[in-house]
Structures are given as C-alpha cells and as structure tokens.
Amino acid sequence: MDPGNVIEVRGLVNQFGTNRIHDGLDLDVHKGEVLGVVGGSGTGKSVLLRTIIGLNRARDGEIMVLGQDSRNLKGREARRLLRRWGVLFQDGALFSSLTVEQNIAVSMREHTRLPGHAINRLARLKIDMVGLPLHACSKYPSELSGGMRKRAGLARALALDPEIVFLDEPTAGLDPIGAADFDILIRDLQRSLGLTVFMVTHDLDSLVAITDRIAVLVDRKIKVGTVDELRMDDHPWIQDYFNGPRGRAAMASHGRD
Amino acid sequence: MVEDDAWINAERTADALVVAVGGDWRVDAVANLLRAATATWTAEKAGDGVSTAVVRARDISSLDSGGAWLLVHLSRQLEERGFTTRIDGLGDSHRLLLDRVRKSADRIEITEVPPNRNALVSALATVGEAAVNACKRAHELLSFFGLTVILLGRVIVRPWRLELTATLKYIERTGLDALPIVGLLAFLIGVVVAFMGATQLKQFGAEIFTVNLVGVAVLRELGVLITSILIAGRSGSAFTAQIGTMKVNQEVDAMQTIGLDPVEILVLPRIIALMITLPLLTFYANMMGLAGGAFMSVVTLDISLTQFLDQLSGAIDFTTFAIGMVKAPVFAYVIALVGCFEGLKVTGSAESVGQRTTMSVVEGIFLVIVFDSIFAIAFSYLGI
Ligand SMILES: Nc1ncnc2c1ncn2[C@@H]1O[C@H](COP(=O)(O)OP(=O)(O)OP(=O)(O)O)[C@@H](O)[C@H]1O
Numbered sequence: 001m002d003p004g005n006v007i008e009v010r011g012l013v014n015q016f017g018t019n020r021i022h023d024g025l026d027l028d029v030h031k032g033e034v035l036g037v038v039g040g041s042g043t044g045k046s047v048l049l050r051t052i053i054g055l056n057r058a059r060d061g062e063i064m065v066l067g068q069d070s071r072n073l074k075g076r077e078a079r080r081l082l083r084r085w086g087v088l089f090q091d092g093a094l095f096s097s098l099t100v101e102q103n104i105a106v107s108m109r110e111h112t113r114l115p116g117h118a119i120n121r122l123a124r125l126k127i128d129m130v131g132l133p134l135h136a137c138s139k140y141p142s143e144l145s146g147g148m149r150k151r152a153g154l155a156r157a158l159a160l161d162p163e164i165v166f167l168d169e170p171t172a173g174l175d176p177i178g179a180a181d182f183d184i185l186i187r188d189l190q191r192s193l194g195l196t197v198f199m200v201t202h203d204l205d206s207l208v209a210i211t212d213r214i215a216v217l218v219d220r221k222i223k224v225g226t227v228d229e230l231r232m233d234d235h236p237w238i239q240d241y242f243n244g245p246r247g248r249a250a251m252a253s254h255g256r257d
Numbered sequence: 258m259v260e261d262d263a264w265i266n267a268e269r270t271a272d273a274l275v276v277a278v279g280g281d282w283r284v285d286a287v288a289n290l291l292r293a294a295t296a297t298w299t300a301e302k303a304g305d306g307v308s309t310a311v312v313r314a315r316d317i318s319s320l321d322s323g324g325a326w327l328l329v330h331l332s333r334q335l336e337e338r339g340f341t342t343r344i345d346g347l348g349d350s351h352r353l354l355l356d357r358v359r360k361s362a363d364r365i366e367i368t369e370v371p372p373n374r375n376a377l378v379s380a381l382a383t384v385g386e387a388a389v390n391a392c393k394r395a396h397e398l399l400s401f402f403g404l405t406v407i408l409l410g411r412v413i414v415r416p417w418r419l420e421l422t423a424t425l426k427y428i429e430r431t432g433l434d435a436l437p438i439v440g441l442l443a444f445l446i447g448v449v450v451a452f453m454g455a456t457q458l459k460q461f462g463a464e465i466f467t468v469n470l471v472g473v474a475v476l477r478e479l480g481v482l483i484t485s486i487l488i489a490g491r492s493g494s495a496f497t498a499q500i501g502t503m504k505v506n507q508e509v510d511a512m513q514t515i516g517l518d519p520v521e522i523l524v525l526p527r528i529i530a531l532m533i534t535l536p537l538l539t540f541y542a543n544m545m546g547l548a549g550g551a552f553m554s555v556v557t558l559d560i561s562l563t564q565f566l567d568q569l570s571g572a573i574d575f576t577t578f579a580i581g582m583v584k585a586p587v588f589a590y591v592i593a594l595v596g597c598f599e600g601l602k603v604t605g606s607a608e609s610v611g612q613r614t615t616m617s618v619v620e621g622i623f624l625v626i627v628f629d630s631i632f633a634i635a636f637s638y639l640g641i
C-alpha cells in the first residue's frame with residue numbers, strides 16, 4: 001500500500017441479486033485530502049461507503065484502510081481500526097434514547113479509560129466545535145432540527161479524533177446558508193484536526209468549495225480528478241453534471257469559470 | 258503501547274515552573290496524563306519569587322483535540338494555582354488546533370449548566386408530576402373515546418367509508434392467529450379450576466359440585482378475562498407498536514397532509530376488528546375451558562361425561578353464559594382504544610415506542626380488570 005494513501009480499493013465488486021452495483025472499482029484516498037464522491041441516485045455511493053467501513057461484504061476485491069484489510073479483522077484489531085474512523089450516516093443515525101451529549105460520550109466510554117469529568121468536558125468541546133449551542137447537550141435527537149442532528153452526528157463521528165471521517169450527504173436537507181456553514185465547518189475541522197474526509201454528496205457547491213479531488217461513480221466504476229480535470233472528461237454524465245446549468249452556476253459562484 | 262509514548266514532567270527552575278510535555282498527546286493518553294499531571298504538581302503553588310509557569314510543548318509529536326483540551330485544562334489549573342502560564346514551542350498546525358480548542362473550551366466553561374434539584378424536592382416533584390399526568394391521560398383517553406364513538410357512528414351510517422381490507426386483516430391477525438394460544442390457555446384454566454374444586458369439595462363429599470364450579474367460573478368470569486388479558490398483551494401491544502412506528506416515520510403526519518384522518522384509517526379498523534374477534538375468541542375459550550374441566554373431572558373424579566353434562570345443564574343457564582359474553586365487546590373496545598391511543602402518543606424515538614407499548618399493555622389489563630369489577634357490582638345490584 002502506498003504510504004500516502006489511507007484507503008485503497010482494488011477491483012471491488014458488489015452485487016445484490018442480479019443487480020451489479022460495482023464492477024472492478026478502484027479508488028485511492030490520499031492522506032489529508034477531502035475527497036468528494038458523486039454519482040446519480042442509486043449508483044452505489046452509500047454502498048461503497050458501507051463496504052469500506054465493513055458494514056457490507058463485498059463480493060470480490062481488496063480494501064485496505066489505514067494499511068489494514070478491513071474485511072478480515074477480528075476482535076482487538078478490528079476495534080482498534082474502528083476507532084480510527086468516524087462515520088456520519090445519511091440520516092444522522094443518532095441513538096434516539098440518548099441525549100446529544102451521551103451520544104458523543106458513548107464511544108469515549110467504550111474505547112478510552114477517561115474519567116467521567118474529562119469525558120463530559122470533551123463531549124461538550126466537540127458539541128461546541130461543530131457549532132451546536134451548548135443547551136443542545138441535554139436534548140434528545142427527536143428534539144433537534146435536521147441541521148442540528150447533522151451537526152450532532154458529526155460531533156459523534158469526531159468523538160475519538162479519528163483519522164478518517166466518512167460523511168454521507170452531510171449537507172443534504174440543509175438550507176443553503178446552513179449548507180455553506182457546514183462546508184466551512186468541515187474544511188475548518190479538516191485543517192485543524194488533520195482529517196482525511198471521504199464525503200458523499202450531491203451538493204455542487206460543497207464539491208467546488210471544499211473538495212481537493214472528486215470521485216465520480218459512473219458505469220459501475222470510479223473516475224477521479226479535480227474539478228477542472230473532470231470538466232474536460234467527455235463522459236456524457238460527467239459533462240452534464242459539471243457543465244450543466246447548476247454545475248456552471250456553482251463554478252461561477254466560486255470564481256472558477 | 259501508544260499510551261506510554263506521552264509524558265509530562267514538572268521542574269522548578271530559579272524563575273519559573275517548567276512543565277515539559279511530549280510524545281503522542283492523543284485522546285487515548287489523556288487518562289494517564291491526567292493522573293500523572295495531578296501527581297506532579299498537587300504540591301506546587303506560586304510563590305518564592307516564582308510566578309510563571311511554562312508548558313514546554315516542543316516535544317509533542319502528535320496532538321488531537323483530546324490532547325489539546327488537556328493542554329488547555331492543565332494551563333488553566335496552573336493559573337488557578339497562581340501561575341501566569343504560557344504554552345511554548347508548539348508547531349504551527351498544532352497551534353491552530355490548540356487555539357480552536359481553547360476557544361471552545363472557554364465557552365463550555367462559562368456556559369451555565371442548570372444545577373441539579375435537591376433530592377427531596379425532586380422526589381416530591383416526581384410524585385406530583387405523575388399524579389397530574391395520570392389525570393391528564395385519563396382525560397385525554399376519555400376524549401379519544403368520544404372521538405372514536407363519533408367516528409364509529411359515522412361508519413354505521415356510511416359503512417362504505419370503512420377500510421374493509423384492513424379490518425379483515427386485523428380480524429385474521431387478532432382472531433385466527435390467536436386461536437391456538439387462547440384455546441390452550443383456556444383448557445389449562447379449566448383443568449386447574451376443576452382440580453382445585455375437586456380437592457376442596459372432596460372433604461365434604463360434594464365432588465359433583467366441581468362441575469358447577471367449573472361451569473360458573475369459566476362462563477361468567479375466567480373465559481372472557483383470560484382471553485382479554487391475553488389479547489391485551491398480544492394485540493393491544495401490536496397496535497401500539499404499529500401505530501407508534503408509523504408516527505416515528507412521520508407516516509401519520511403524511512396522512513394528515515393528504516387529508517386522511519389517521520383515527521379513521523388506523524384506529525377504527527382495529528377497534529372494529531377486535532370487537533368482532535374478542536367475543537368469538539371468548540366463546541371459543543369458554544368451550545375449551547369447559548372441555549378442560551370435563552377432562553379433569555373424568556380423569557380424577559370418576560364422573561362420566563354424561564354425568565358431567567347433566568350436572569352442567571342443571572348448574573348453568575343462558576344468563577350465566579350471556580353474562581360472560583356481554584363483557585367481551587366492552588373489553589375489546591377498551592383494549593383496542595388504549596392500544597391505538599398509546600400508539601398515537603408516541604413521539605420521535607424508538608425508545609418512546611417501547612415505553613408506550615409497555616404502557617398500553619399495563620393500562621389495557623388494568624382497565625379490563627376495573628371494568629370486570631364494575632360489571633360484577635352492576636350484576637349484583639341487578640340480582641343476576
Ligand atoms: N441491502 C441491499 N439489498 C439490495 N439492494 C441494495 C441494498 N443496498 C443497496 N441496494 C441497491 O444498491 C443500489 C445503490 O444504492 P445506494 O444506496 O448506494 O445508492 P446511492 O448512490 O447512495 O444513492 P442516493 O444518492 O440516492 O443515496 C441501489 O440500486 C439499491 O437498490
């Protein structure tokens with residue numbers, strides 16, 4: 001495995017019944033980058049993410065995460081690898097019976113031997129860092145708005161200072177200002193915490209604003225490049241995506257015409 | 258181990274307290290570092306011409322927000338002991354992180370967290386709240402009852418408004434599927450009653466009256482009560498969980514927005530289905546209970562089946578049977594009403610579905626028994 005890569009996927013095949021989602025897919029994620037993953041609805045972005053973090057067993061192919069094969073780990077090794085990444089699921093997936101603060105404290109309780117007051121402080125620290133007001137600490141997920149749930153989910157993903165965070169459509173369902181804030185937040189946290197970010201998104205503005213490279217899922221494979229490289233690609237879907245009206249609007253608003 | 262790679266030492270020089278730190282200051286190491294730090298300077302106090310503390314951080318090789326928090330926390334502790342504190346020698350990227358964490362850490366310290374109430378006060382408050390809530394719920398349940406009665410009336414006038422498919426589905430689920438367990442339980446109850454009667458009545462040589470006991474107990478009380486309790490546990494809880502899950506998924510909200518009345522669509526079919534099945538199940542349970550009693554009598558009492566039937570027909574009449582059956586639709590209404598009511602009260606979370614389901618079973622059984630005693634009192638006034 002290339003030392004500059006935190007994730008390497010080789011020849012991945014995923015299939016549900018007769019429905020082949022990925023067919024010989026290759027992907028490298030570099031250390032410290034923000035990688036945007038795009039593709040039409042149902043092309044298998046969420047499945048790719050779930051496969052990398054080991055929630056979905058691939059039919060074939062090799063997946064190395066942080067130098068280890070995420071598929072064949074057991075017991076201690078698996079636990080140690082687990083805590084080196086954090087995941088923000090498409091719909092938050094906060095534990096509905098716990099308060100926001102407890103949601104964040106869960107993984108610290110599970111994986112460290114920190115005393116109670118330190119856990120409490122660190123959980124609140126995370127809540128503040130993702131821009132939630134502190135009175136949200138003692139609220140239950142059902143009492144939060146969609147945007148707040150996303151932030152709380154992000155705080156939980158960051159609870160153990162992971163090296164990689166996986167975000168599944170972090171800005172979907174947020175208002176444009178909220179989405180832009182969230183973009184800045186992710187970029188900011190990524191810089192200060194030195195994260196690698198794997199971000200599935202449909203949001204062209206986020207893509208142009210914060211990603212270093214973009215991976216496009218087309219024809220059951222992945223094409224990777226910067227925005228400018230991908231705009232030159234002559235695949236029809238990619239052309240439509242980046243040079244369609246919304247794509248151009250997003251470029252223009254970020255001064256990259 | 259990673260955790261041993263982080264260290265902290267304090268040393269007094271002529272003009273400053275130097276706290277040297279280094280290694281991997283990551284969240285795993287925080288627990289140990291915290292302990293080491295406390296051990297290092299519990300005794301240290303500003304004074305003797307020394308009033309500055311320097312945290313020498315140039316040996317820190319990696320830092321995450323847990324470690325950064327600890328740095329902030331430690332320098333704050335030093336300040337509390339009277340030292341002016343600064344953190345030295347941190348790399349640029351680490352400095353960025355530290356500043357960010359410090360900003361957040363300051364905010365969480367100054368934000369007031371509401372204090373805990375005094376234990377006695379909060380215990381009293383809990384009792385009071387529970388009492389008020391119980392009254393509120395009784396009131397709400399009563400208005401819900403009124404609402405369903407109005408809607409039922411409407412369905413009787415315009416029967417084509419009833420969701421027939423759904424109703425039939427619930428009849429199958431609550432009735433047909435419950436047959437084996439209801440039958441078995443009623444049979445066993447018949448056996449137990451007969452056995453108890455036989456052992457007691459034998460002492461007076463009046464074994465034959467065991468048949469009367471079985472007949473009256475099963476038909477008047479036990480058949481309908483056992484069936485209702487079973488159905489409250491089986492179907493009342495299912496109603497709550499089904500409707501509750503739909504609430505969590507906002508399906509109920511969606512119904513309202515397209516002009517469908519959730520009570521009409523979700524609640525009425527269930528109430529009607531249960532009011533049809535529970536009497537039928539009760540009849541079936543009565544028969545099985547009598548069969549259990551007959552079985553026990555034949556086996557242990559040397560009473561033949563013909564004798565049993567003879568004695569039974571003398572012991573009971575249509576009223577005995579009717580008293581049991583009359584209660585069934587009422588209990589059915591209560592169980593379905595409570596089940597649906599609790600389901601609609603679910604808010605937001607999976608937790609709440611669980612709580613409400615428990616509540617629906619407990620309340621369902623409670624109300625069934627309350628109504629049963631009301632019936633008993635009423636019948637005794639009427640002299641039947
Ligand atoms: N557990 C499963 N069983 C069967 N098919 C599945 C399963 N999970 C996903 N799929 C199928 O895999 C395909 C890809 O799904 P996926 O959720 O990855 O899409 P996506 O790219 O994330 O789309 P979206 O942008 O809408 O979230 C879909 O066709 C879906 O039907």
Ligand SMILES: [Mg+2]
Binds near residue numbers: 168
């Ligand atoms: Mg998806």
